[in-house]
Amino acid sequence: MSEQTPTPPEGGRPYTVVVGVSATSKSAAALEWGAAQAAANHGRLVAVRSWRVTGPPGSMSGGASARVTDERDTARSEMAALEADVAAVLGPEHSVEVRSVRGGKRKALLAAAEEADLLVIDAPRSLTGPPLFAQRLVYAASCPVVVMPPRVSQLSNPLEQAGRVVGRAAVRSAGLAGRPGYRPPMAH
Numbered sequence: 068m069s070e071q072t073p074t075p076p077e078g079g080r081p082y083t084v085v086v087g088v089s090a091t092s093k094s095a096a097a098l099e100w101g102a103a104q105a106a107a108n109h110g111r112l113v114a115v116r117s118w119r120v121t122g123p124p125g126s127m128s129g130g131a132s133a134r135v136t137d138e139r140d141t142a143r144s145e146m147a148a149l150e151a152d153v154a155a156v157l158g159p160e161h162s163v164e165v166r167s168v169r170g171g172k173r174k175a176l177l178a179a180a181e182e183a184d185l186l187v188i189d190a191p192r193s194l195t196g197p198p199l200f201a202q203r204l205v206y207a208a209s210c211p212v213v214v215m216p217p218r219v220s221q222l223s224n225p226l227e228q229a230g231r232v233v234g235r236a237a238v239r240s241a242g243l244a245g246r247p248g249y250r251p252p253m254a255h
Contacts, residue, residue: 082110085180087188098156101187113164117175118145187213
């Protein structure tokens with residue numbers, strides 16, 4: 068992945084957009100939107116993902132396994148995964164600066180966005196309550212924060228949308244099985 072540094076505006080650093088890239092959702096909408104903002108402002112895009120060293124896996128007896136996690140191997144595999152995720156969204160010839168950072172995601176994103184003009188993230192899927200992670204970032208960041216809502220960021224293609232519709236229908240059918248004549252209340 069090549070890194071191209073755009074020409075900075077007169078007397079300063081280039082316009083910088085930092086995008087937090089989730090290992091689970093891949094943050095496709097956030098990456099695409101951030102790339103468009105960076106291009107519109109003749110700036111640069113920085114993709115950031117944090118990671119933590121995991122402890123050794125447990126064994127059947129409850130003790131630690133003999134296999135020890137190597138931090139360097141973890142760092143290399145996390146960087147490779149992030150590079151692959153960015154390339155899958157923006158294409159292999161992207162000019163994104165890719166940063167895989169050891170530590171917590173909030174701290175990594177805030178540090179990366181310290182000198183940035185904009186921070187873009189996906190709103191985490193939250194089954195209960197508001198997405199507090201995004202809210203804490205908004206209040207702690209030194210630049211504007213754009214939060215891609217779950218409906219935008221997690222239904223990125225028609226196949227995913229169709230899958231969600233089929234899944235809801237299957238759950239509804241299972242809930243009605245064995246209940247002839249039962250009709251659930253209509254959702255408004």
